Amino acid sequence: MAIAVVIACGVSTVVMSFGTLASLEVTRDAYYEQQRFADVFAHLKRAPTALVERIARIDGVKRVETRIVEAANLDVAGMDEPVLGQLISLPATAGAGAGTGLNKIFLRQGRLPDPNRVDEVVLSEPFADAHGLIPGGHIRATINGHRRELDIVGIAISPEYIYAIGPGILMPDDERFGIVWMGRDALAASFDLKSAFNDVSLSLMRAADEAAVIERLDRILSPWGGIGAYGREDQISHAFVANEMELLKGLGSVIPPIFLAVAAFLLNVVISRIIATEREQIGLMKAFGYSDLSVGGHYLKLVLLVASVGVALGLLVGAWFGREVTEIYTDFFRFPVLFFKLDLQVFVLAGIASLLASGIGAVGAIRAAVILPPAVAMQPAAPTIYRRGVLNMFGLTERLSQPTLMILRHLGRWPLRAGLTTLGISMSVAILVASLFFYDAIEHLMDVYFHHGQRQDATVVFTEPRNMRALTEIRRLPGVMAAEPYRVVAAKLYHGNRYERASIAGLDGDAILRRALDEDLRPVALPETGLVLSTTMAKMLNASRGSRVRLELLEGQRPVIEVPVTAIIEEFIAAPAYMHRDALNRLMREGPTISGAYLQIDHNQSEALYRDLKNLPAVAGVSLQTAALTTFRKTMAETMNIMLFFYVLFGGLIAFGVVYNSARISLSERGRELASLRVLGFTRGEVSYILLGELAILTILALPFGCVFGVVLAQLMVANLNTELFRVPMVVEPATFAMAMTAVIAASMVSGLIVRRRIDGFDLVSVLKTRE
Amino acid sequence: MQNVQSVERATAFSVQGLTKIYGTGETQVHALRGVDLDLPQGELTVLLGPSGSGKSTFLNILGGLDSPTGGTVTFQGRDITALDSNGLTQYRRDHVGFVFQFYNLIPSLTARENVSLVTEIATAPLRPDEALELVGLSDRMDHFPAQLSGGEQQRVAVARAIAKKPDVLLCDEPTGALDSKTGIAVxxxxxxxxxxxxxxxAVITHNAAIADIADRxxxxxxxxxxxxxxxLTKIGAAEVSW
Structure with missing residues (x-):
């Protein structure tokens, strides 16, 4: 039965992990499908609705949906800080703005706005939840300079905003950024966009060439202020969700197979032991005239039967766990549907792996028993030959106590077994290190990003580029201790046959708040000319220092120029590209122009500052660094915690399992020996020392190896992670090693204590009556 | 029944009304049904009897390996049946040497180390070499049990039992697994x-011939x-034959 449980553990981990990942993807895709999540997105200044027909004629386009998307400052009771709202028009029921059903919202509560009522809105659920807003409530907003009181009639979610991330903000922050859906006519009236649109989404035919469609769309939209169309993979929410799933996959593809391997190893050991104890029976059966094949077949069948029970159990438990975990994630991502999909391939693979492991374990042991002549098999196995070995050479035999000598000799006699046990324990340390390391990596990443690179307290984003006077005004606001300007321009970067969309951030050369850093975290002065790429962007473009990159700026006169890459900098989050602001201004053929400012704030005056910022019509939004830090940590932790919880648990279980298993084997092999010692007057503690001391040595030996394996495993996972949103730095803090080792030691101690109780219960008399 | 004592000696063990019942209800086995016996100090006693007659149970209780259901065993004036498990461990450690039919040596330790195992925890032991010399194994001290013959292994077991200079030496079928020549050496x-x-x-045996070497x-x-x-006609072990 113990075998069945071991198999069940291994199989269920694999089934759970892969099942969850597969299900999340299926669920997400089903959600996208159901809400008709668009394939291509583009934002522009303003275009007449008549343009839709031209867009619809692009080869491969299935549906075209136009919208009005604008920003607004929201005023939520209890929040001093500015809250940014993304206003999105809902399709009109008929006429020019009637929708084609792309990016449908999913109503969770309430109803859609009445087309005749201009102040009715639907809020995004994460935002509403963050502020406790419900249908029937109200929210104040400054829309295009006008203060409005809006009636909340519904709460909804959308595949476009699984994560709602505001402009210039790094992470979803549901308190400070929310989606507000309202009637198209109401929004058109507010922004003077009657019979016009400023945002368009397309769905594509199955065989469509997305790049070609984007190319055509850009050409159509560029006279209307288009800032570059992009596909789903650059859609921020999708990219974010994909990134999270990528992280889970990174974890899930490395750890569960290890777990299965360790389970297979345990299985192998346990089965060989059991067959070895059946040796006499096998001899007896052969003496009665059964053939080698039929005896061997009998035991193999027995083992496979038990293993099958384990596999079946593992599949069931794994499927059940997988469903539960998928449900947790479904809630987390707020998917309105849940499809649980079990990957048949994973099922079959996990099953076969387990059966093979038990089969191989059994075959070896059965062979060893079957090849013996019956007369020999029926007798107990020959006594183990021990050697004085290396211990003698150093004169250790005289110095060590006999019990210690027993430990060392036993280890030395079975080096393979000791090695495998050590390997098993070290694997559990490795799993813990590789799991817990993610927290270190994220802390390090945040430290670099927030404390070295982006040291501003707040970032102000203007509604549109302004001249330097805007900076002077910002500097005059209460509580502003320093303000550094920046210019951001959406761009396409081409290098060789690679192409990436990015924002070029123009920073001042002497900036001290927001800085570009090199690998050693030293600030890099932005060169007067040329482009500075983050390592991630450089990798994506396959560019290096000195490469020439074709730059297509997507604003203003949309200049296209070739610039040299003058530096590569280290940045873990996103894949930014920088230029000196003057150089960017020059390329844009504009005077000193800025898109916003980084502020250093006197926190005593922050309330007054926020109030003033909220009332500045030129300010589209303000993001706060502390809030970003908190949400970053929270968002990362939430996604990882669920999966990591399981891995840490399993890591501990492996340690427990390996140690317990090896203690049990030792106990069954050496029970007689240990009981003899008890007879000789050794106390329980002294006898336990021999057994547990051996395990302690193996555990301690395993710790350093485990840490090394853990780092290798972490590197493997980092290499497996293929995300553009952030790079996971390879940083493992000493505390993580310590925690992993402590957990494994604790797990070993628990199994040791359980075995120790068995030593206490030895029946001394019966042990002495039996032969070895 | 003769009950004459040749020499007056102090009593090592005084056993009174010793009973031992294994199991409960219908499966109850009465291994000992009220045994009274005094064993004088320094005597060599041979216990005879068929299998299941209770002699091993008796010896195990004397050695502190088992506790009786009823009755008392007094050793040097101390009631050992009143001792708890830790007390019995201490009693075995300080006073008792055992030799069993199947030697019970530690396979991972050499002959010398097997003896050291006991001398390390004893208060005033012999040196392991001395103990092995006594049993005539001075040239096999660095051999592991698997490299020794049955008789040699049993002699190591004897050396291990006597190395701590125990007050009592309890042997359960020490020659049971040996041929007569090696048995005699043991x-x-x-x-x-x-x-x-x-x-x-005290030596348990099936072999009535061995009774000739006993005081009792x-x-x-x-x-x-x-x-x-x-x-009264005790002979030396060398003269025994079977």
Whole structure:
């Protein structure tokens, strides 16, 4: 039965992990499908609705949906800080703005706005939840300079905003950024966009060439202020969700197979032991005239039967766990549907792996028993030959106590077994290190990003580029201790046959708040000319220092120029590209122009500052660094915690399992020996020392190896992670090693204590009556 | 039944009304049904009797390996049946040497180390080499049990049992697994210890011939004593043959 449980553990981990990942993807895709999540997105200044027909004629386009998307400052009771709202028009029921059903919202509560009522809105659920807003409530907003009181009639979610991330903000922050859906006519009236649109989404035919469609769309939209169309993979929410799933996959593809391997190893050991104890029976059966094949077949069948029970159990438990975990994630991502999909391939693979492991374990042991002549098999196995070995050479035999000598000799006699046990324990340390390391990596990443690179307290984003006077005004606001300007321009970067969309951030050369850093975290002065790429962007473009990159700026006169890459900098989050602001201004053929400012704030005056910022019509939004830090940590932790919880648990279980298993084997092999010692007057503690001391040595030996394996495993996972949103730095803090080792030691101690109780219960008399 | 004592000696063990019942209800087995016996200090006693007659149970209780259901065993004036598990461990450690039919040596330790195992935890032991010399194994000290013959292994077991200079030496079928020649060598070792150190010895055997080397012969039958006789014509182990 113990075998069945071991198999069940291994199989269920694999089934759970892969099942969850597969299900999340299926669920997400089903959600996208159901809400008709668009394939291509583009934002522009303003275009007449008549343009839709031209867009619809692009080869491969299935549906075209136009919208009005604008920003607004929201005023939520209890929040001093500015809250940014993304206003999105809902399709009109008929006429020019009637929708084609792309990016449908999913109503969770309430109803859609009445087309005749201009102040009715639907809020995004994460935002509403963050502020406790419900249908029937109200929210104040400054829309295009006008203060409005809006009636909340519904709460909804959308595949476009699984994560709602505001402009210039790094992470979803549901308190400070929310989606507000309202009637198209109401929004058109507010922004003077009657019979016009400023945002368009397309769905594509199955065989469509997305790049070609984007190319055509850009050409159509560029006279209307288009800032570059992009596909789903650059859609921020999708990219974010994909990134999270990528992280889970990174974890899930490395750890569960290890777990299965360790389970297979345990299985192998346990089965060989059991067959070895059946040796006499096998001899007896052969003496009665059964053939080698039929005896061997009998035991193999027995083992496979038990293993099958384990596999079946593992599949069931794994499927059940997988469903539960998928449900947790479904809630987390707020998917309105849940499809649980079990990957048949994973099922079959996990099953076969387990059966093979038990089969191989059994075959070896059965062979060893079957090849013996019956007369020999029926007798107990020959006594183990021990050697004085290396211990003698150093004169250790005289110095060590006999019990210690027993430990060392036993280890030395079975080096393979000791090695495998050590390997098993070290694997559990490795799993813990590789799991817990993610927290270190994220802390390090945040430290670099927030404390070295982006040291501003707040970032102000203007509604549109302004001249330097805007900076002077910002500097005059209460509580502003320093303000550094920046210019951001959406761009396409081409290098060789690679192409990436990015924002070029123009920073001042002497900036001290927001800085570009090199690998050693030293600030890099932005060169007067040329482009500075983050390592991630450089990798994506396959560019290096000195490469020439074709730059297509997507604003203003949309200049296209070739610039040299003058530096590569280290940045873990996103894949930014920088230029000196003057150089960017020059390329844009504009005077000193800025898109916003980084502020250093006197926190005593922050309330007054926020109030003033909220009332500045030129300010589209303000993001706060502390809030970003908190949400970053929270968002990362939430996604990882669920999966990591399981891995840490399993890591501990492996340690427990390996140690317990090896203690049990030792106990069954050496029970007689240990009981003899008890007879000789050794106390329980002294006898336990021999057994547990051996395990302690193996555990301690395993710790350093485990840490090394853990780092290798972490590197493997980092290499497996293929995300553009952030790079996971390879940083493992000493505390993580310590925690992993402590957990494994604790797990070993628990199994040791359980075995120790068995030593206490030895029946001394019966042990002495039996032969070895 | 003869009950004459040749020499007046102090009593090592005084056993009174000793009973041992295994199991409960219908599966109850009465291993000992009220045994009264005194074993004088320094004597070599041989316990005879068929299988299941209770002699091993009796010896195990004397050695502190098992506790009786009823009755008392007084050793050097102390009631060992009143001791708890830790007390019994201490009693075995300080006073008792055991030799069993299957040697019970530690396979991972050499002959010398097997003896050291006991001398390390004893208060005033012999040196391991001395103990092995006593049983005639000075040239096999660095061999592991698997490299020794059965008789040699049993002599290591005897050396291990006597190395701590125990007050009592309890042997359960020490020659049971040996041929007569090696068996006699083992008996000689036991005899030697009994004679040289004055160790009280009790030896269980199936082999009635061995009874000739005893000071006292105790015969068990069905959980009770059927005969206790003092052997006035004690012979040396070397003269025994079977």
């Amino acid at each position: 008996l000689e070792a036991i005899e030697l210890v009994n004679r040289e150190f004055g160790t009280t010895a 012969v105790v015969i068990f039958a069905d959980g009770a004593l059927s005969e206790v006789r003092v052997n």
